[in-house]
Amino acid sequence: KEAKTYTYQEINQHSKEAATQYRLEGEYLSFDFPKGYDRSAPLTIDPELVFSTFSGSYANNFGHAATYDTQGNLYSVGTTHSLGVFPTTAGAFQRQIGGQVDIGLLKFSPDGTRLLYGTYIGGSDCDVPHSMIVNNKDELVIFGTTSSLNFPLTSGAFQTRFGGGTPVMPLGGFEFNNGMDIFVLKLNATGSVLTGSTYVGGNGSDGYSRTPDFTLANYGDEFRGEVVVDDKDNVYVATSTNSSNFPLVNAPGNQYGGRQDAV
Numbered sequence: 001k002e003a004k005t006y007t008y009q010e011i012n013q014h015s016k017e018a019a020t021q022y023r024l025e026g027e028y029l030s031f032d033f034p035k036g037y038d039r040s041a042p043l044t045i046d047p048e049l050v051f052s053t054f055s056g057s058y059a060n061n062f063g064h065a066a067t068y069d070t071q072g073n074l075y076s077v078g079t080t081h082s083l084g085v086f087p088t089t090a091g092a093f094q095r096q097i098g099g100q101v102d103i104g105l106l107k108f109s110p111d112g113t114r115l116l117y118g119t120y121i122g123g124s125d126c127d128v129p130h131s132m133i134v135n136n137k138d139e140l141v142i143f144g145t146t147s148s149l150n151f152p153l154t155s156g157a158f159q160t161r162f163g164g165g166t167p168v169m170p171l172g173g174f175e176f177n178n179g180m181d182i183f184v185l186k187l188n189a190t191g192s193v194l195t196g197s198t199y200v201g202g203n204g205s206d207g208y209s210r211t212p213d214f215t216l217a218n219y220g221d222e223f224r225g226e227v228v229v230d231d232k233d234n235v236y237v238a239t240s241t242n243s244s245n246f247p248l249v250n251a252p253g254n255q256y257g258g259r260q261d262a263v
Helices: none
Strands: 006-010 016-019 023-024 027-030 044-046 061-068 074-081 101-108 114-122 127-134 140-146 179-189 196-201 226-229 236-237
Touching: 044 074, 074 127, 101 127, 101 140, 114 179, 127 226, 140 226, 179 236
Parallel strands: none
Antiparallel strands: 006 016, 006 044, 023 027, 061 074, 074 101, 101 114, 127 140, 140 179, 179 196, 226 236
16 A cells, blocks of 8 residues: 655755656556656655654664565564663563663554564674564564574574674674674564574674675675575575684585685
């Protein structure tokens, strides 16, 4: 469902609205301008703001990713720092912060009027989410990096032991005192139970891009990477590693290239 857009142009330092409407031709949706517009100036087509809200604690909070599900519920994930009171909800998976930097996760109703759940996820060290997506079972899948030796895992996980690494601080305030491993986890639809959670990593830092090796373009480039799912809910993660013994399964190549490899 698309609300009416607000379309405008900045002309002589003033905003001028341009009349616009949707045009549907078969399966193709476009925009129509019944009164035209000034072709010599840029045209901005903005969708209507459905909702916007503050959220977080009395400490620093950083947003890292957002996604949605088939019902239109909206998810926001980031990091919450220190001991500020993050808005967790009754029955949520983790209601107390585990360390100085934890994951803070929120699920909102489609119109933003209700917080469906809020939870911490993390151990006693630094935990950072990178990307997330909802699968066909309405489970939220999150990929990120952790330095916690006690990160919450599930029984039978692929890797239950932290791989290791040397202390690193990719960004100010994000101190990974034990090095970094990748984590991949799934959370049920009500935010109350981890349905899967595992470490993935070797003897070096995994899941982040080392800043000395290339020129960064944007704040937070150290934490690039992506998680997606297929129609069978298999989980795919693309990121990088600095481990010479990264865990490999059915790999086409088994040699570490050096400095930093894609995985």
